[in-house]
Amino acid sequence: MTLPFPLAPEQEHAVLEAGRLLFAGPVDFVKGVVAMPGLPPADRMEFCFAGRSNVGKSSLINALTGRKSLARASNTPGRTQEINYFALGTARYMVDLPGYGYAEAPMAIVAKWQRLLKSYLAGRQTLRRAFVLIDTRHGVKPVDDEIMTLLDRSAVAFQVVMTKADKVSQAVQEANIDQVRGALSKHPAAYPEMVVTSSEKGDGIETLRAIIAGLQ
Numbered sequence: 001m002t003l004p005f006p007l008a009p010e011q012e013h014a015v016l017e018a019g020r021l022l023f024a025g026p027v028d029f030v031k032g033v034v035a036m037p038g039l040p041p042a043d044r045m046e047f048c049f050a051g052r053s054n055v056g057k058s059s060l061i062n063a064l065t066g067r068k069s070l071a072r073a074s075n076t077p078g079r080t081q082e083i084n085y086f087a088l089g090t091a092r093y094m095v096d097l098p099g100y101g102y103a104e105a106p107m108a109i110v111a112k113w114q115r116l117l118k119s120y121l122a123g124r125q126t127l128r129r130a131f132v133l134i135d136t137r138h139g140v141k142p143v144d145d146e147i148m149t150l151l152d153r154s155a156v157a158f159q160v161v162m163t164k165a166d167k168v169s170q171a172v173q174e175a176n177i178d179q180v181r182g183a184l185s186k187h188p189a190a191y192p193e194m195v196v197t198s199s200e201k202g203d204g205i206e207t208l209r210a211i212i213a214g215l216q
Contacts, residue, residue: 011210019209032082046093051133053099056163059199130158139176140183159191166198
């Protein structure tokens with residue numbers, strides 16, 4: 001029996017190499033955006049990373065790019081307050097969205113981030129895929145479900161990337177992956193494969209690079 005939302009299969013060598021070359025090339029910070037009018041011109045395809053505060057988004061971006069401090073990792077949830085744009089060569093933008101959910105900031109500021117996040121996800125025509133990061137230790141939380149529902153309504157395809165897979169036992173990992181599968185079954189915009197990653201160990205990083213390189 002084929003499981004719904006299987007893990008992404010091992011990629012062919014040529015696809016893995018395309019992913020390696022994409023992220024081995026120039027990766028440059030473009031700008032941090034605090035309001036929709038500040039977005040760069042929509043002159044190329046882009047993909048974004050979304051996730052709860054402290055899900056390991058910055059660590060994943062640093063692992064993908066092989067650069068230790070491209071995205072600033074922080075132990076303080078909610079430190080990323082802007083939509084951060086990075087150029088991958090001249091044909092793609094990689095977009096790091098503000099963490100949603102818990103944040104150590106005044107409520108008015110948090111509300112402003114959430115409005116910006118929702119406006120971006122609903123209104124960026126060049127957005128090809130959102131990668132929704134889910135902590136393997138916790139599975140899908142209600143706030144993740146809210147973002148996935150927003151992506152459904154906005155007709156933005158999204159793919160789940162499980163983070164911090166090295167932090168749990170195999171049994172807990174499998175149980176939480178099953179929980180995520182159940183949650184995804186309610187979301188029509190969900191891409192039908194998941195990627196399980198560990199930024200520390202490097203697990204799943206090559207596969208994710210290859211998937212991103214294949215986006216059109």
